[in-house]
Amino acid sequence: MTQPSPSSQRIAIVGGGLGGLAAACTLAARGLSVTLFEKSDWLGGKAATLDVDGYHFDMGPTILTVPSVLRKIFAEAGRKLEDYLDLIRLDPQWRCFYENGSILDLEEDRERMALAIGKYADDRSAQGYRDFLRFSERMHAISDRFFFYRNVGGMKDMIDFSVGFKPKLLVDVLAMRMGHSVAGTVRKYVPDHRVAQMLDHFTQYVGSSPDQSPAVLCGIASMQTNEGIWYPRGGTGAVPAALAKLAGELGVTLRTGVGITRLLTDETGRQVLGVETETGESLTFDAVVSNSDTVRTHRELLAAAVQMNRRFERRRHYEAACSGVVMYLGLDRAYEHLLHHNFVFSKDPEEEFATIYRKGEPADDPTCYVCASARSEPGVAPPGGEALYVLVHTPYLRPHHQWSTMYPAYRRKIIDKLKRCAGMPDIEERIKVERYLTPQDIHDRYRVFQGAIYGLASHGKWLGAFKPANRSPDFKNLYLAGGSAHPGPGMPMALMSGWIAADTLCQDRV
Numbered sequence: 361m362t363q364p365s366p367s368s369q370r371i372a373i374v375g376g377g378l379g380g381l382a383a384a385c386t387l388a389a390r391g392l393s394v395t396l397f398e399k400s401d402w403l404g405g406k407a408a409t410l411d412v413d414g415y416h417f418d419m420g421p422t423i424l425t426v427p428s429v430l431r432k433i434f435a436e437a438g439r440k441l442e443d444y445l446d447l448i449r450l451d452p453q454w455r456c457f458y459e460n461g462s463i464l465d466l467e468e469d470r471e472r473m474a475l476a477i478g479k480y481a482d483d484r485s486a487q488g489y490r491d492f493l494r495f496s497e498r499m500h501a502i503s504d505r506f507f508f509y510r511n512v513g514g515m516k517d518m519i520d521f522s523v524g525f526k527p528k529l530l531v532d533v534l535a536m537r538m539g540h541s542v543a544g545t546v547r548k549y550v551p552d553h554r555v556a557q558m559l560d561h562f563t564q565y566v567g568s569s570p571d572q573s574p575a576v577l578c579g580i581a582s583m584q585t586n587e588g589i590w591y592p593r594g595g596t597g598a599v600p601a602a603l604a605k606l607a608g609e610l611g612v613t614l615r616t617g618v619g620i621t622r623l624l625t626d627e628t629g630r631q632v633l634g635v636e637t638e639t640g641e642s643l644t645f646d647a648v649v650s651n652s653d654t655v656r657t658h659r660e661l662l663a664a665a666v667q668m669n670r671r672f673e674r675r676r677h678y679e680a681a682c683s684g685v686v687m688y689l690g691l692d693r694a695y696e697h698l699l700h701h702n703f704v705f706s707k708d709p710e711e712e713f714a715t716i717y718r719k720g721e722p723a724d725d726p727t728c729y730v731c732a733s734a735r736s737e738p739g740v741a742p743p744g745g746e747a748l749y750v751l752v753h754t755p756y757l758r759p760h761h762q763w764s765t766m767y768p769a770y771r772r773k774i775i776d777k778l779k780r781c782a783g784m785p786d787i788e789e790r791i792k793v794e795r796y797l798t799p800q801d802i803h804d805r806y807r808v809f810q811g812a813i814y815g816l817a818s819h820g821k822w823l824g825a826f827k828p829a830n831r832s833p834d835f836k837n838l839y840l841a842g843g844s845a846h847p848g849p850g851m852p853m854a855l856m857s858g859w860i861a862a863d864t865l866c867q868d869r870v
């Protein structure tokens with residue numbers, strides 16, 4: 361049988377977020393003809409930027425980890441990442457401010473960090489950190505073997521990939537401490553509650569509660585210590601800009617300002633045939649990669665395909681990850697005691713997480729993440745100033761959440777917390793520029809599921825790490841990429857998701 365030549369395959373990408381751009385670059389690098397449709401007038405989705413009166417802000421992601429994923433995407437096209445992005449390594453990685461006024465820096469070097477924990481807390485916690493990282497490394501290795509760079513939608517796919525259920529796989533599955541949570545695992549190793557609170561926060565990268573997330577997610581710590589935290593000069597927005605440049609060089613047609621209202625299907629409703637734009641164009645394609653949220657792709661873009669949608673809905677319960685309030689503050693002074701990345705922790709993490717993730721309400725005493733990118737690149741603010749980004753995680757949108765009325769009081773809480781716990785007593789008088797996003801804004805702006813920042817929650821101590829597979833098991837010719845598809849949210853995972861969707865598509869068609 362004659363195989364179709366790669367260039368005769370016409371692929372549509374719905375959405376120009378990091379997953380969509382990664383898929384577009386990978387497919388185009390392999391010779392397929394790609395058209396990307398993005399409803400907004402910028403590319404990068406949540407990795408958007410904001411420029412006001414000389415202050416430059418990244419609006420969404422600020423912490424870039426696991427740059428090897430980006431490197432792999434550029435390598436697909438025979439390019440070097442360094443020719444497109446200037447990456448600066450940040451160490452210490454975060455500064456942690458606690459309610460009692462103490463400060464602990466997260467250092468990249470494991471032994472240096474263990475020694476710092478020994479001084480800050482006690483020797484048991486220092487040893488506990490070393491042991492925790494060994495466990496984390498094991499989880500990372502398991503993720504590398506079974507989850508990463510492959511199309512996985514559940515436990516069965518993991519087993520299929522190992523070509524039969526080998527004893528080694530059983531050992532790995534047992535090592536994953538299935539049925540145990542991240543919070544429980546952290547505390548098994550580290551007795552000091554402040555150090556444990558710091559380690560809990562790796563699950564905030566996936567917008568999920570540490571006490572409901574599976575222990576395998578402890579692997580995130582090892583990914584960060586191994587590959588570091590990076591700042592792309594120019595801000596995180598430089599990442600989608602670099603990918604868009606590569607996509608252009610590879611001949612991808614980038615159609616910004618064009619929303620897709622529907623995926624076209626055949627009469628059985630099982631096969632995707634193309635896309636319909638909001639201006640009514642019906643365009644046929646050989647396959648479609650949806651970088652739109654997976655749940656909204658099914659419920660909205662494929663609403664007419666009732667039977668196949670039912671299969672999608674029955675497969676699992678889709679719970680949104682957390683949302684957030686983001687403040688962009690242009691200040692007329694710098695706070696030199698901040699690092700580039702800072703966490704100003706809540707007093708009681710259990711109460712905080714229970715309020716956000718179980719009660720579904722904003723926390724009364726929230727942890728504030730503060731990004732002061734002027735530490736690495738002074739040009740993001742006018743001389744002597746600070747372009748401060750403050751993110752507080754909140755529950756995903758509930759019907760009674762009216763953020764237009766809730767925001768002013770919550771802003772007050774955040775500002776008071778920064779004044780009290782982060783050494784910024786005069787912050788309010790220093791604000792020259794102020795903008796913000798509420799969960800409702802995030803929902804509308806990025807067309808996400810219930811305002812979620814990080815796609816679907818990773819809740820479930822057994823199977824919480826699994827997300828919808830990149831090759832749709834329900835619709836032929838449909839592939840899923842982005843933070844709500846496998847392997848999950850965050851920049852590196854969303855990028856990897858795009859690569860997997862593209863790679864799986866190529867395996868199927870070329």
Ligand SMILES: Cc1cc2nc3c(=O)[nH]c(=O)nc-3n(C[C@H](O)[C@H](O)[C@H](O)COP(=O)(O)OP(=O)(O)OC[C@H]3O[C@@H](n4cnc5c(N)ncnc54)[C@H](O)[C@@H]3O)c2cc1C
Nearest residue numbers: 375377379399405406420421422423620652842843850851
């Ligand atoms: C405030 C905030 C802070 C974050 N912090 C970090 C961080 O520090 N580190 C980190 O790694 N991650 C962070 N994240 C998460 C990270 O940004 C996301 O996981 C990642 O960017 C998601 O990429 P994606 O591929 O899912 O695409 P998205 O960014 O969700 O983009 C999807 C795109 O598809 C478009 N689209 C949707 N539907 C349609 C349609 N029907 N037609 C056309 N276009 C459509 C949307 O307009 C959007 O541009 C943060 C996110 C936010 C919002």
